[in-house]
Amino acid sequence: MIIAVDGPAASGKGTIAKALGRHYGLPVLDTGLLYRAVGLSVLKAGGDPDHEADALAACGFDDAILGDSALRSEAVGSLASRVSVHQVVRDALVQRQRDFATQPGGAILDGRDIGTVIAPDADAKIFVTASVHVRAERRYKDALAHGGHPDMDSLIADIQARDTRDMSRDHAPLKLAEGADLLDTSDLTIESAVQRAIALVDAQLEGRPSGVTR
Ligand SMILES: Nc1ncnc2c1ncn2[C@@H]1O[C@H](COP(=O)(O)OP(=O)(O)OP(=O)(O)O)[C@@H](O)[C@H]1O
Numbered sequence: 155m156i157i158a159v160d161g162p163a164a165s166g167k168g169t170i171a172k173a174l175g176r177h178y179g180l181p182v183l184d185t186g187l188l189y190r191a192v193g194l195s196v197l198k199a200g201g202d203p204d205h206e207a208d209a210l211a212a213c214g215f216d217d218a219i220l221g222d223s224a225l226r227s228e229a230v231g232s233l234a235s236r237v238s239v240h241q242v243v244r245d246a247l248v249q250r251q252r253d254f255a256t257q258p259g260g261a262i263l264d265g266r267d268i269g270t271v272i273a274p275d276a277d278a279k280i281f282v283t284a285s286v287h288v289r290a291e292r293r294y295k296d297a298l299a300h301g302g303h304p305d306m307d308s309l310i311a312d313i314q315a316r317d318t319r320d321m322s323r324d325h326a327p328l329k330l331a332e333g334a335d336l337l338d339t340s341d342l343t344i345e346s347a348v349q350r351a352i353a354l355v356d357a358q359l360e361g362r363p364s365g366v367t368r
Pocket residue numbers: 161162163164165166167168169170186292293296339342343344345347
């Protein structure tokens with residue numbers, strides 16, 4: 155069984171994907187980490203994330219970088235968004251994601267193009283979203299909790315810039331996949347968002363109408 159979880163930055167898709175993983179007993183891949191690893195590798199190599207050849211060269215990153223806490227920063231998220239516009243970068247990462255998706259027993263992947271490109275035939279697809287303001291507030295709280303000094307206006311601007319780039323790029327833009335259910339978490343607690351996601355997945359697996367517009 156493959157479950158695809160897509161959505162914009164800080165929508166809560168990773169939280170939901172992990173909870174679905176625990177509920178269904180499936181391994182989870184946060185595919186954004188792969189793009190973040192490419193972005194951070196370009197930075198470390200002194201390259202230009204907007205330059206296709208520099209971004210491609212960074213795709214051969216050492217997997218040890220996946221454990222680097224620097225990957226989680228908003229700055230690296232922005233670099234990831236810039237390298238991810240290059241088709242050559244997406245091509246370099248696609249097989250790794252498909253191998254994870256098709257492992258025996260099934261898998262859950264979260265990202266931007268899981269339901270559209272990586273696993274278009276996934277058994278269940280959820281598109282998680284939330285308002286820009288709510289997403290920025292979540293980042294704000296995260297940064298405070300980690301001892302940072304976040305600025306709400308910059309967080310809103312970063313999220314809007316990332317949304318625009320991710321949704322308007324030529325290759326694998328972020329959009330609602332065919333057959334995906336929309337889950338707006340703006341007014342939901344984590345617990346209720348997870349319960350709603352489980353109900354949507356169960357309904358899709360059983361071929362029942364989920365009660366939301368597709
Ligand atoms: N429904 C919710 N209510 C409140 N906080 C939430 C909710 N869902 C997620 N969060 C919190 O918001 C933050 C971002 O969530 P998460 O990392 O799951 O988002 P994401 O979409 O995977 O982000 P990324 O852009 O890093 O991929 C986390 O601190 C998480 O605990």
